[in-house]
Amino acid sequence: MRDEIHRSEKLNVLGELAATIAHEIRNPLTVSKGFIQLIKSRSTNDTDLNYSTLALEEIDRAESIISEYLMYAKPQADKYEKVNVKEHLYTVLKIIEPYTTSQGHIINHNFEDALCIIADAKKFTQVMINLVKNAVEAMEQDGQLTINVYASNNNVVIEVIDTGVGMSEDQLSRLGVPFYSTKDKGTGLGLMVCYRIIEALDGKIQVKSTKGIGTKFSVIIPKALENE
Ligand code: ADP
Numbered sequence: 001m002r003d004e005i006h007r008s009e010k011l012n013v014l015g016e017l018a019a020t021i022a023h024e025i026r027n028p029l030t031v032s033k034g035f036i037q038l039i040k041s042r043s044t045n046d047t048d049l050n051y052s053t054l055a056l057e058e059i060d061r062a063e064s065i066i067s068e069y070l071m072y073a074k075p076q077a078d079k080y081e082k083v084n085v086k087e088h089l090y091t092v093l094k095i096i097e098p099y100t101t102s103q104g105h106i107i108n109h110n111f112e113d114a115l116c117i118i119a120d121a122k123k124f125t126q127v128m129i130n131l132v133k134n135a136v137e138a139m140e141q142d143g144q145l146t147i148n149v150y151a152s153n154n155n156v157v158i159e160v161i162d163t164g165v166g167m168s169e170d171q172l173s174r175l176g177v178p179f180y181s182t183k184d185k186g187t188g189l190g191l192m193v194c195y196r197i198i199e200a201l202d203g204k205i206q207v208k209s210t211k212g213i214g215t216k217f218s219v220i221i222p223k224a225l226e227n228e
């Protein structure tokens with residue numbers, strides 16, 4: 001027992017330390033980014049332009065890794081509140097709409113009314129954005145993105161369905177493993193963050209996928225009680 005407490009304390013300290021380091025790395029990155037942007041705007045030849053563009057892309061990637069990692073490890077207290085899933089998802093749809101429609105995707109949604117969960121609203125948004133972003137990135141032009149919300153027993157189920165590339169059994173088994181990504185510019189942290197946030201809500205994420213056909217992510221979270 002005592003060992004276990006020590007272990008979890010150690011992990012906490014490590015998590016906090018890593019989060020602090022990640023935070024501290026952000027500042028020099030932001031400064032470097034500013035200077036490279038300056039070099040880029042002044043570059044008079046293709047080589048300089050290419051190199052500075054590449055450097056900026058890499059800095060963006062480092063920034064995404066840090067942001068996603070901080071989401072995971074930040075030792076900040078969660079702010080739990082009653083979240084109306086339907087209303088919340090409309091906000092998420094607004095955020096992602098420009099991103100999806102610019103690629104010709106059609107969004108279908110079917111949201112049951114009055115379903116609430118107890119969650120940190122910001123983190124819940126993060127989960128939904130990560131899942132929708134993955135769905136969109138999995139699709140070529142003119143795909144179909146479907147988001148459904150319904151009640152099942154004492155749970156709220158949120159489905160994010162795409163008509164994208166799909167995954168093999170082997171790929172499915174790696175989901176949520178840190179840095180597992182099949183994308184050139186991926187961080188491989190998005191799903192790890194999703195799993196962690198949803199598990200903290202006593203929920204779970206199920207995935208069904210067929211290669212070449214598409215994927216369905218189902219997020220299952222306990223329904224908030226009337227008086228919660
Ligand atoms: P990233 O998006 O940065 O690659 P994620 O953790 O969000 O990292 O996803 C990890 C990997 O899981 C992706 O690179 C992709 O191979 C696979 N994946 C996730 N969602 C989908 C999806 N909807 N369709 C197909 N593959 C997916």
Ligand code: MG
Pocket residue numbers: 130133134190191
């Ligand atoms: Mg992702």
